[in-house]
Amino acid sequence: MIREDALAALPVRTALPALERALDEHGSAVLCAPPGTGKTTLVPLALAERGARVVVAEPRRIAARAAARRMAWLLGEKVGGRVGFTVRGERVVGRDTAVEVVTTGVLLQRLQRDQELAGVDVVILDECHERHLDADTVAAFLLDVRETLRPGLRLVAASATTDAEGWARLLGDAPVVEAEGVAHPVEVVWAPPARPVRPPHGTRVDPALLSHVASVVRRALGERTGDVLCFLPGVGEIARVAGLLGDVDAEVLQVHGRAPAAVQDAVLSPGRGRRVVLATSVAESSLTVPGVRVVVDSGLAREPRTDHARGIGSLTTVRASQAAARQRAGRAGREAPGAVYRCWPEAEDGRLPRFPAPEIQVADLTAFALQAACWGDPDASGLALLDPPPGGAMAAARSVLSAIGAVDASGRVTGRGVRMSRLGVHPRLARALVDGAPEVGARRAAEVVALLSEEPPREYGDDLAAAWRTARRGGDAYGARWRTEAGRLARSAEAGGSAPGSPAGATGRDSSVSGARGARAERGAGPAEGHLSDDTVAGFVAALAFPERVARARGEAAYLMASGTGAELGEGSRLRSAPWLAVAVADRQAQAASARVRLAAVVDEDTARTAAAHLLSRGEEVHWEDGDVVARHVERLGAVELSVRPLKEPGPGLVRDALLEGLGREGLGLLAWSRDAGALRQRLGFLHRALGAPWPDVSDAALLERAGDWLEPELSRARRRADLARVDAGQSLRRLLPWATGEAVRLDELAPERIEVPSGSRIRVDYSAEQPVLAVKLQELFGLHETPRVAGVPVLVHLLSPAGRPAAVTADLASFWRDGYRAVRAELRGRYPRHPWPEDPTTATPTRGVKR
Known part of the structure; x- marks a missing residue:
């Protein structure tokens, strides 16, 4: 029988009838119970009293041992009787064991060996809100077992703070059973650092924050009674804060996954004097640390991160979630009213993530x-x-x-x-x-x-x-x-x-x-x-x-x-x-x-x-390195070069690929671009913008993408950078003209190199800008009423003074003669009296020279 005095102090007892009914009718349930209500210890015992053999899965070894000891104490027994536990490397069970507490890793191994879980009636997944990968995997396997092998196997997902709706859907629209806790009030004290601290970076935490946390612990010892439980992200931070608290009038204990069993046992037993317990997130769930009335929360936690491309995993320090903050605060109110000192500003609290990141999304899989x-x-x-x-x-x-x-x-x-x-x-x-x-x-x-x-x-x-x-x-x-x-x-x-x-x-x-x-x-x-x-x-x-x-x-x-x-x-x-x-x-x-x-x-x-024999490779390597083609015979262990010797006769295909690599890295400037070649590229670029297909795109990206087409056969004959420098880019570029459609012959018609003006001069058109530019002396255009066009686009006329300097710019020559010419004439005819400046330029004779 369960100790009556302890039973009365566990509020989850009021939820037991609803939980048992849900399991009888549906076979699964989600149990939401605040910290300290007895969900981890009373519920398994109550189910076992009905004749069920219960397995409780905990996320950590320390929690599994502590839960088993607590249940055995409730029965007035030692572990190994009706209650036992199994963690990696340690198993304490007996013939009469009806409740076995295991880690999720142990349960995962057991499922792989015995998918039916013979002899098990109920599995309780405790602290499922933590979203450990093993726990998620166990839940998935158990649901598979229920569907295919053991429809009578009953499942309970239990937690104090969790996504109850999500777990209910996962368990097949399972009922959600909520237990009311004894609401010992927990006062929230906001205790941010007085000065800004650097945010965590990787596993590094600003020492100024740790010094502040230590000072908040001292403050809590002075302002409150009872033991203090302080949450820190990792072992290193715990050791540093412990050093800063060496002179306090209290016993300082360090609790983490690596702590000795004696220390873990001491923390979970009432102390003789006042204590400060420095803990990682292992103390968030499942463990009741007796005597705690105050929690100091650094607001930080550690999560795994994996660089899959490099195969490197590590832990990183992150802001604790709202769910974790609630769990931590609840430790202060398990036995009596308490207080939580939060080492961050109240304004930031609403910006914390609701739940911790599921391990399946961030860990090595x-x-x-x-x-x-x-x-x-x-x-x-x-x-x-x-x-x-x-x-x-x-x-x-x-x-x-x-x-x-x-x-x-x-x-x-x-x-x-x-x-x-x-x-x-x-x-x-x-x-x-x-x-x-x-x-x-x-x-x-x-x-x-x-x-x-x-x-x-x-x-x-x-x-x-x-x-x-x-x-x-x-x-x-x-x-x-x-x-x-x-x-x-x-x-x-x-x-x-x-x-x-x-x-x-x-x-x-x-x-x-x-x-x-x-x-x-x-x-x-x-x-x-x-x-x-x-x-x-x-x-x-x-x-x-x-x-x-x-x-x-x-x-x-x-x-x-x-x-x-x-x-x-x-x-x-x-x-x-x-x-x-x-x-x-x-x-x-x-x-x-x-x-x-x-x-x-x-x-x-x-x-x-x-x-690393599977990473060993030998072969020819021809690539672009240090500005030229390098050909070698290389033996590699992954990215590590073990031996290298020159390759005298590399394959033409490999050389061609290396040259294309060089063009991609260093650009088209590796080729010989004469003035005519550059002008041709600009003309083609204009036609592509103005008319589109079939005129080719000659931007850098497009030409590099099609380099294997328009640079043949020159590319196949080249062997090194110097060979590329001898390639006539203009001649090669003509291969991109739309010969197949017959449009190529219209190149000079649609985008002529030069335009003849009224004076008889043939002026080169500049296609380098968005709009073609015709730069010509103003007197050579007398008598021309309309702006010249190429491919239907009016050119931008740069009207030059007799000295060749821009006097005006227009794309509408008729408008300029009508409105702008007078001002230009007034300004320049005194400066250039030997040149004609007629009052009506539209009827004047164009000229390249001066007045006789």
């Missing part, structure tokens, strides 16, 4: 794509998801899976891919374990993969091998978790064999690895497995996991990765002299030219070739 392929839906088009996966991210994920042999050419999972999916790590790391274990030993490969699956603390440094040795020595919480995970992975690797249902031979090593290993052995490179150094093993396994990140030095602490992305080491790194690196962790800030290496291992060229 390689693991998701493998899970979907194992489920039998490689493109995830048949999965019921609140948000569909972005096409570009899915394409990048499938490319990775294909490269590591997890899927075949059609995108269907291979036996090797099934085995990788069941290792419980990212597919890249699964590939490193599967292919690395036979080469370096299962235990050593597992230890390096465990290091890569949870990035070691920054104080371990950026040298993967050195970090491995530090973790081995132990002595900290990370070392303990690492040993547990390494043991789990080693057991999985040693089990080996084919995954259930996989074809024979499908789970062996990557052929590129075994083949390259044989070639390396022939060269005598590399000692036997048992004698490999830590540095060699770390580099080999890291290179297997991230083959496109093997990198060769190209300067002081600067490297080029096989993906084509630059990488740089930090100051003081002991890796700076290495000729080759296998980069395991890197992040690239927005607009940065290179990625910053966070964790890497030294490798040699043989190891790089072995791990």
